[in-house]
Amino acid sequence: MWYQLFKYVLLGPALRLLGRPAVTGLDNIPRTGPVIIAANHLAVIDSLYLALVVPRRVTFLAKQEYFTGKGPRGRFNRWFYSVSGQVPVDRTGGSAAADALAAATRILAAGGVWAVHPEGTRSPDGRIYRGRTGTLRVAMATGAPVVPVTLAGTDRVNPRGSRLPRFGKVRIEFGAPRRYPATEQRHLVRAATDELMREMAARSGRHYVDRYAATFRTPTSRR
Numbered sequence: 001m002w003y004q005l006f007k008y009v010l011l012g013p014a015l016r017l018l019g020r021p022a023v024t025g026l027d028n029i030p031r032t033g034p035v036i037i038a039a040n041h042l043a044v045i046d047s048l049y050l051a052l053v054v055p056r057r058v059t060f061l062a063k064q065e066y067f068t069g070k071g072p073r074g075r076f077n078r079w080f081y082s083v084s085g086q087v088p089v090d091r092t093g094g095s096a097a098a099d100a101l102a103a104a105t106r107i108l109a110a111g112g113v114w115a116v117h118p119e120g121t122r123s124p125d126g127r128i129y130r131g132r133t134g135t136l137r138v139a140m141a142t143g144a145p146v147v148p149v150t151l152a153g154t155d156r157v158n159p160r161g162s163r164l165p166r167f168g169k170v171r172i173e174f175g176a177p178r179r180y181p182a183t184e185q186r187h188l189v190r191a192a193t194d195e196l197m198r199e200m201a202a203r204s205g206r207h208y209v210d211r212y213a214a215t216f217r218t219p220t221s222r223r
Contacts, residue, residue, distance in 0.1 A: 002083035003057060015045075015052050018165050019157045023053045025174030028147055031056075034108035035177070038135050039149035040128050040200055041117035045158035046151055049170055050115050058115045059107050061100055062086040101134050108144045118197065121213050126155060128201040129213035131193045136180055140189065145177035148196060150204035175203065 006012070015021075029035060037058065039050060051058045066077045067088045081088070087107065089100045107114045118131030139146050149172065156168035180192055194210070201208035 003051075003085055006084060007052060011048065012052050015048055018167055019049065019153065019170035020168075021049060021053055021170040021172055023172045023174075025176075026053070026055065028174045028176050029054060029056065029113075030145065030177065032111070034111055034142060034144040035113050036108070036135060036139055036144050036146045037113060037115040037149055038118050038131075038146050038196065038200075039115065039151055040204070040206075041119050041122045042126065042151055042155040043122060043158040043160075045165070046117065046154050047115065049151065049154055049172060050149070053172055054113065054115075056113045057085070058113045060086050060115050061089045061103055064088045097134065101138055104134075104138045105142055108138070108142045114138075114144075118193065119213050122160075123213055127207045127209050128197055128204065129209045130211055131197040132212075133186075133189045133193045136189055136193050136196065140180045140182045143179070143182070145179050146196070147177045148175040148200050148203075149173065150175075150200050150206075152204065173203065175199075 029037075035056075037050060037054065039046065047060055062081050066081045066086075068074070069077050087103050089103055104114050104116070116135050118135045119129045120132045123129060135146070138144070151170070151172055153168050153170040157165050157170060159166065178196070183189065198208050
């Protein structure tokens with residue numbers, strides 16, 4: 001219930017007003033069955049725009065910290081991520097990566113839509129960076145198709161360091177679904193991931209950077 005309220009009543013209208021999203025390729029998303037939405041990552045608000053425009057319910061893996069925070073903001077985050085059906089994942093332990101992939105596999109096994117940003121963090125400069133292999137490892141293990149998505153303009157609506165969103169123009173393009181044969185050979189998974197990210201960069205007109213994006217830290221962040 002809350003997911004639909006956020007999408008159509010509480011957040012959706014404001015997101016449409018702010019970003020005026022132009023969407024192409026929605027028919028590339030299968031109407032039923034498991035599917036992976038793999039998108040580049042420009043801004044925190046990316047996930048909200050994906051949930052807004054995808055006709056099916058979308059599930060993300062959210063940091064466990066969002067569910068355990070204290071104070072008014074912590075309580076709000078816990079409530080928001082819980083009622084919107086997002087899945088908490090502990091990313092601090094040694095088995096964190098395996099736990100995250102297992103959680104994604106459960107989403108797909110239930111016939112759901114798992115949305116992920118293979119870059120793992122926001123792009124610091126708008127370019128598309130090397131993707132983590134977890135996305136395609138799950139795709140190869142489950143047989144779920146991967147729909148590549150390119151986002152543009154979300155970093156203008158939701159700039160780094162800005163507390164308030166701004167008006168802009170968001171563009172979202174959904175590519176044709178890809179299926180990947182099962183393999184446990186790491187070099188094949190790596191190569192397929194690189195090919196996917198390069199294709200996303202080429203289709204979006206963005207430069208591809210063959211290294212992982214550095215995690216962004218504000219000037220007041222502590223190491």
